[in-house]
Amino acid sequence: MTAYLHGFIPEEQQRLMDQAGVLGSLIYPRIDFAGCKKLLEVGSGVGAQTETLLRLFPDLEITCVDYSQSQLDRAKQNLAFACDRVKFVCQDAKELVLDEKYDSVFICWALEHIPNSHLVLEAVKPYLFPNAKLWFTEVFNSSFYFNPPLAGLSKYYLAYNEFQRSLGGNPDIGANLGNLLKRAGYTQIELFHGGFHLDQRNAEDLRNITQYWKGLMKSAGVGMITAGLITEVDLLAMEKDLDLIAEDDNAVFFYHFVQISATV
Template sequence: MQQDPSEKKYIHGYTATEQERLREQALVIERPIYGYIDFSKVRDLLEIGSGVGAQTEVLLRRFPNLSITGVEYEALQIKKAQENMVALGYGPEKVKFIQQDATKLHLDKTFDAAFICWVLEHIPDPVRVLISMKPFLKPGAMVSVTEVFNSSFYTYPYLPAVMDYWEIYNQYQVTIGGDPQVGAKLGALLDEAGYKDIELRSGGFHLDKRKPEEKKTVFTYWKNLMSSGAPSLIQEGLITEKDFKAMQEAMDSLKEMPESIFNYRFIQATAYA
């Protein structure tokens, strides 16, 4: 019997607050991601794990030539994505969403390119996604994949309330079938799936007192990211409400310290079908 999409555990959850956080996150981290992506010559784009349409929105704004088909597993996310696209004035000729398991795609067309962002970290066997989508890409189609490398997260000064929480957060993601270090494996995964001309780059943030306002913005963004996992971590008995509040207070204190440092690197891959 096929599993109900809503039965899968997802560390961030599907609350309205989380759905809005995803859109805010996309804007905060837009420049480091999209500074190295060029879909200006692409017409039909396949987006895997389109969620609430947070990245879809950025893609359509940056590349108005695109027509996007988003594949998403969770019906609640698709409903929100459709609402977001209507509010932005995008009709079905520009974007449509399909509810499917990305490891077992069955699509009715082929695409000029594919885009995956913050998705493979949540999938137990990510190479299956890369293999599944390959028959639906035209020969030579470009694939852009951006993924987490969570062990690169570093803050100064060291605050146990932050780093202990982060360790628990990442270990929980592993227990529910995810991989918080999947970015480091992108090259090998794409090679295993049969893609060619694979190139990798490291992107992200290293912020100190030279950029105080950007540093504050990113600390706030990261606090919200970490907070999104708290309901699951509390429900599973991995942290207490006190631990959660201590993490938030510690992140707020880091945000206000002139001498604090924020570092995080993600991994971005470009390959061709």
């Protein structure tokens, strides 16, 4: 099985569900699958985003593809309320073998983890109807900026991105996705930015996001320690620094992800 930055433990599976709630208001305002009936979700994991899609678009039937059976098993539990509208396929998305075609595709926080992720874009195409709607949401980790400058968080974040690259992932794939889609033959490619620019004007949001960020960073901690990239002391320093940012009078917390729509 391909290594996964965040791991598959139950605590991480719950974090993914919580993350969908925290970031949902940032992800979904633009996404539109109105009129679509069959959606393919690649890298669906525990069904965190699937749940939102099912509620927003009640006419959709969704095929969830993930390479981890343990993630799909958790997804079946999370999505039991809509079991008649969801199918689960355990496959490597770079080598898809599916039984039907789709009029829509959704990929969120998944391509960043997949080595040679351009192969996913190529593997999906044979299973799409003409004019299918595609929406991608992906990371752009180089956009992260915070104030005050804190050595613990800086060190940890550099190691976090190095760890993802060592696993074959790409922490900046959002910035490159437009070119990848163009080379794969997709059309009508449109790019948007989402994210947050927080300071003490919105202190509650600042605290909420720094706490969310702490959980995101910690989710890779065990793997980073095992890889020798950080120590337990470094992990604790990162947590402390995020708490300091939330309370600083001059705090700034900035991050942009990238969303792209396209068709075939």
